[in-house]
Amino acid sequence: xxxxxxxxxxxxxxxxxxxxxxxxxxxxxxxxxxxxxxxxxxxxxxxxxxxxxxxxxxxxxxxxxxx
Numbered sequence: 001x002x003x004x005x006x007x008x009x010x011x012x013x014x015x016x017x018x019x020x021x022x023x024x025x026x027x028x029x030x031x032x033x034x035x036x037x038x039x040x041x042x043x044x045x046x047x048x049x050x051x052x053x054x055x056x057x058x059x060x061x062x063x064x065x066x067x
Contacts, residue, residue, distance in 0.1 A: 012067075015067050018063065018067075019060045019063055019064055019067075020034075020060075022056075022059045022060045022062075022063040023056035023057065023059060023060040024056065025059065026055045026056045026058065026059030026060075027049075027052040027053060027055050027056030027059075028052060028056075035049055035052075035053065
């Protein structure tokens, strides 16, 4: 899941976990993989993950349409 520093307390926890798994699976082939943007050392480190993040976001949005 792409983490920006906060947690989501609104919404259905099951749905949030499903979208997180969809992101991780599409981005990294692992539904449990998490990328903490706030812990990356600099913007260059983000670019290393950018393509993976884009794939994960597309997958999560596609699954979100079904919720």
